[in-house]
Amino acid sequence: MRKLSEIVLCILLVVGFYGCNNDFLNSNFSLIFKNTLVSSDSLTLYFNQTMGSYTMTVKNAGETAPYRIRKYPDNIKFSSLKGNLQNNVLTLNFSCTNRYTDPSFDPTKLGEIVVEVEDFGYVIIPVNYFFTGGAELKINKILIDFGTTGTLDSVEIATVWMTKLIYKIIEQPDWISINDSDKSGGLSFYEKKQIKITCNRTGKPGGLYEGNIVVQTNDPNQLFLNITVKMRPLINPDELQPIEGTVADCEYIKSENKLLIATKSPDRVLIISTDNGAKQQIDLNHAPNCISLSEDAQQLFVGSNGYVDKIIINSLSIEKSYNVNINVGDIVYGENNYCYLIVRNISEFSTTSDAAFRYFNMSDGNVFTAQNHDIYTGSNIIKLKGKPYLIGTRPYTSPNGVALFSINDIPTKISYWHDSFGARLWPSENGIILFGTNSSIIQTPDNSTGTSITSYGKLTDGINSYSYNLGWIDLCQNTKSIWATRPDYTKTDYSDIVEYDDTNYKQKRVLIYSTDYLTTVNGINAFYKTVPYFLFSNKTGTKLFAIMNLGKSYNANQWSIQTINLAK
Amino acid sequence: MKAKIILLFLLCASISTLDAANDILPKLQFNFSVGASYLTVQSAVNPSNENFVNLTKYIDKLHNEFNSQFDILYFPQNNIGYGLKYNLYSYSAQGQDFIFNSDDGIHNIVGDMAEKDFVNFIGPTIMFVTNSSPENPLKFFVQYSVGYVSYRSETTMAETNILLTGESFGTSMDAGLHYCLTKNLSFGLKASLLYSTVSNIEIFDGLNKESKTLDKYNSINNSSVGLSASISYIFSHKK
Numbered sequence: 001m002r003k004l005s006e007i008v009l010c011i012l013l014v015v016g017f018y019g020c021n022n023d024f025l026n027s028n029f030s031l032i033f034k035n036t037l038v039s040s041d042s043l044t045l046y047f048n049q050t051m052g053s054y055t056m057t058v059k060n061a062g063e064t065a066p067y068r069i070r071k072y073p074d075n076i077k078f079s080s081l082k083g084n085l086q087n088n089v090l091t092l093n094f095s096c097t098n099r100y101t102d103p104s105f106d107p108t109k110l111g112e113i114v115v116e117v118e119d120f121g122y123v124i125i126p127v128n129y130f131f132t133g134g135a136e137l138k139i140n141k142i143l144i145d146f147g148t149t150g151t152l153d154s155v156e157i158a159t160v161w162m163t164k165l166i167y168k169i170i171e172q173p174d175w176i177s178i179n180d181s182d183k184s185g186g187l188s189f190y191e192k193k194q195i196k197i198t199c200n201r202t203g204k205p206g207g208l209y210e211g212n213i214v215v216q217t218n219d220p221n222q223l224f225l226n227i228t229v230k231m232r233p234l235i236n237p238d239e240l241q242p243i244e245g246t247v248a249d250c251e252y253i254k255s256e257n258k259l260l261i262a263t264k265s266p267d268r269v270l271i272i273s274t275d276n277g278a279k280q281q282i283d284l285n286h287a288p289n290c291i292s293l294s295e296d297a298q299q300l301f302v303g304s305n306g307y308v309d310k311i312i313i314n315s316l317s318i319e320k321s322y323n324v325n326i327n328v329g330d331i332v333y334g335e336n337n338y339c340y341l342i343v344r345n346i347s348e349f350s351t352t353s354d355a356a357f358r359y360f361n362m363s364d365g366n367v368f369t370a371q372n373h374d375i376y377t378g379s380n381i382i383k384l385k386g387k388p389y390l391i392g393t394r395p396y397t398s399p400n401g402v403a404l405f406s407i408n409d410i411p412t413k414i415s416y417w418h419d420s421f422g423a424r425l426w427p428s429e430n431g432i433i434l435f436g437t438n439s440s441i442i443q444t445p446d447n448s449t450g451t452s453i454t455s456y457g458k459l460t461d462g463i464n465s466y467s468y469n470l471g472w473i474d475l476c477q478n479t480k481s482i483w484a485t486r487p488d489y490t491k492t493d494y495s496d497i498v499e500y501d502d503t504n505y506k507q508k509r510v511l512i513y514s515t516d517y518l519t520t521v522n523g524i525n526a527f528y529k530t531v532p533y534f535l536f537s538n539k540t541g542t543k544l545f546a547i548m549n550l551g552k553s554y555n556a557n558q559w560s561i562q563t564i565n566l567a568k
Numbered sequence: 569m570k571a572k573i574i575l576l577f578l579l580c581a582s583i584s585t586l587d588a589a590n591d592i593l594p595k596l597q598f599n600f601s602v603g604a605s606y607l608t609v610q611s612a613v614n615p616s617n618e619n620f621v622n623l624t625k626y627i628d629k630l631h632n633e634f635n636s637q638f639d640i641l642y643f644p645q646n647n648i649g650y651g652l653k654y655n656l657y658s659y660s661a662q663g664q665d666f667i668f669n670s671d672d673g674i675h676n677i678v679g680d681m682a683e684k685d686f687v688n689f690i691g692p693t694i695m696f697v698t699n700s701s702p703e704n705p706l707k708f709f710v711q712y713s714v715g716y717v718s719y720r721s722e723t724t725m726a727e728t729n730i731l732l733t734g735e736s737f738g739t740s741m742d743a744g745l746h747y748c749l750t751k752n753l754s755f756g757l758k759a760s761l762l763y764s765t766v767s768n769i770e771i772f773d774g775l776n777k778e779s780k781t782l783d784k785y786n787s788i789n790n791s792s793v794g795l796s797a798s799i800s801y802i803f804s805h806k807k
Binding site for chain 1: 726772773
C-alpha cells in the first residue's frame, strides 16, 4: 500500500510540475534571424478582378526550394498555400474578391503577402488595391465666361449618392488658377464644395481664350468632366491689326507676298509685306475707288472720282495722274497701253449702260466710250492673263450676264451670254476656268464659245445642293485651295471663311477665326463683330489675310487686317 | 476512442469476476482512477468552410481527453462517505496550416497550432454506496462533488506561444461499480460527468498579461463525460 501511495504521489508531482511549468513561453523571445526580401514589384489588385497571378525570381534560394505562404490579404485565395520554386521563380496563382476601401484614383496600399521560402527566409510582396468606387456628381455649371473683366468665379459640386465622391482636377488652362486645396478631395453623402476658379489675363496677348478644366471623378457617367472656361483680354490679338481709313480695294502680289490696300481718309495705298509685316505707303491725291495691277505686278492703277493714277510700285511713286472725267468704279490695265474703266454706280437701283464702259490711251490720256458693250455702271471687269480679252459682269442686273471683249485697242464685244454666274468672276491660275460669286464653275469663254457657256458645276459643301453666294474668292496653287468668304445669312454680321478643293471643288473646311475686334464706336470701347470683305492666301498657302470691317449693323467703318495662320 | 472504451470495459469486467473478500466495511478509503473523457462542447466552426477544414479536425482531436482522479473518503456510516476529491483532465491537439484573421482586419495569417490543456478540479465530495453489506463484495456507488476548477491551456498559434489560465467553480458526478478483491483493495469501473465553464481568463505571452471576461457564447466549456477504471484502497475498517 505504501508503494502505491508513493507511485500516486510521484504521478501527482510530475503532473503538477508539467501542469504549472511556463518555460514554453520562453521561445517567444528567442530571436531567429531570417532573410527578408521585399519585392520591388508590387501586386496591384483591381476592383472586380476575380483572379490573377504573380511571378518573381527569388535569387539565392534553392532552385526548387519549398515555400509556404504565411500571410496575405484576406480577399485573396491562393490555389495552394504551399509549393516549390521553379528555377528560382515563385509563381502564385490566386482568385480574389472585392474589398470596399476608401475610394481613390491611385492604388492604395492594401497589405502584403509573406512567403516563407525554405533555407532562404521571407519574401514580402507589397499588395496594392485600386478602387475608385462610384458616386453621382452634381455640378451647378460647366461653362464660365470671364469675359473681358471677370477674375473670380466658382463651381459647386455635390454628391447625391450614399457612396463617397472623389474628384481630382487633372488639367486646366495656364491662365486659370485653382487653390491646391480645391484641386482634389472627397465628398460624403449630400456634401457640397465650392471650387474657386481665378482667371489671370496678365501678360496674355489679345484674343479669345477658351479651354477646359478637366475634372476626374468617380462618377461612372462623368469620369472626366469638362468645365469650359473662356476669357478675353481687353486688347486685340497680335494677329489683328487696325487699318486706318476706309478700305476701297485690295490686291495681292503672290509672287512677292505683298498685300496692297487702297484706303480713303487717308487716301493712300498701303503695301504690306506679308512675309515680315513691313509696311510701305503711297499717298494719293484722290480718294481711291479701285485698284488694278499690271500682269507683271510692277504697275498699279488707281481709279478714283475723275482720275486714274499710274503708280510704279518699286519706286512707291505716282508716275502719272490722268484726268478721265468719270467716277471710276472698276479698272483694268490691258497690257496694251490702254486702261479700261467702268463708271461707278451711284445706286444699285439706277444702274445704266449709258457710257458705262470707257477706255483711255495712256500715252495721250484721251478717254473713249466703248460701243455696244452690254456693260452697266458698277460692273466688274477682269483681264484674262496673257490674252487680249476682257470679261465683264453686272452685279446690279439679273441675270448678271457675261460679256467677252477683245482689246487689241478698242474694246470689241465678241459675245454676250445672258446668264448668271455671279456678280464677279475670278479666273483660275491657268485661266481656263472661271469661278463666280454664286459658286459657279464655268469654262472661260472665248470667240469659239457658242450660245451657252460650259458649266462645270458648283463649289459645293457636299451637304446642300443649293448655291452659296460668295463674297470674295482667292486661289492658292500651292495647296490647291480655293478660299472664299461666304456670308452666313442666318447670322448677323458673320461670314464663313471656307476652303474648297481646287481639284474636285468640294469644301475642305470652314475656318474658325476670330470675328471680334476691339474698337470704339460712338464712344463705346468694346469688342465688335467684323466681317471679311477681302481674302488672300500667301504663296505657300500657310497664311490667310482677311481684310475685315465691322458688320453692317454697326453702320460704321473700322477696318482691320487679320492674319490667320493655317499651319497651326 | 470506441476501442479504448471497450478495452476498459473488458478489463473492468474481468476484474469483477475475481473472487471477492467478505466483511469489508470501510472507514477510510482512498480511490484512484484513470480513464478517457469526451468534451461535450460543440464547435461553432462551420466545417463546410474550407478555411476551417483543418480547424475542424483539430477540434475533433481536442474532444478526446485523459482524466485521472484521486479522492479520499471517510465513512461515518456504512453507505455514506465524505471526503476530498481531485480530478485532472488533460487534452491536446496539434495541426498545420491554420488560417487566422489578423488583428488589422486585412490579412490572413497561415500557421500551425498546438495546445495542451489541463483542467484541475478539487473539492469536497460525498459518496453514496449501496449494497455495502460485508457479504456482498460488489458495490454500486454514486459520488457528487462541487469545487474549484482551474483551467490552463498552453497554446502555440502561428509560432507564438501563449498561456491561457482561468478559474471557476464546477460540479462533478460519478457513478460506478466496485468489486472487493481483498479486505483492503477493490477495483471497478465508473462513469463521470463534469460540468464547468470558465469565463474569466488571463492571457500571458511570457511578458504581458491580459485579463479578459468572456461572454457566455465564448466562455470555455470544459464539461465532459468519461469512463474510468478505478482502484480503491481501504485504510481502516469498521468492526
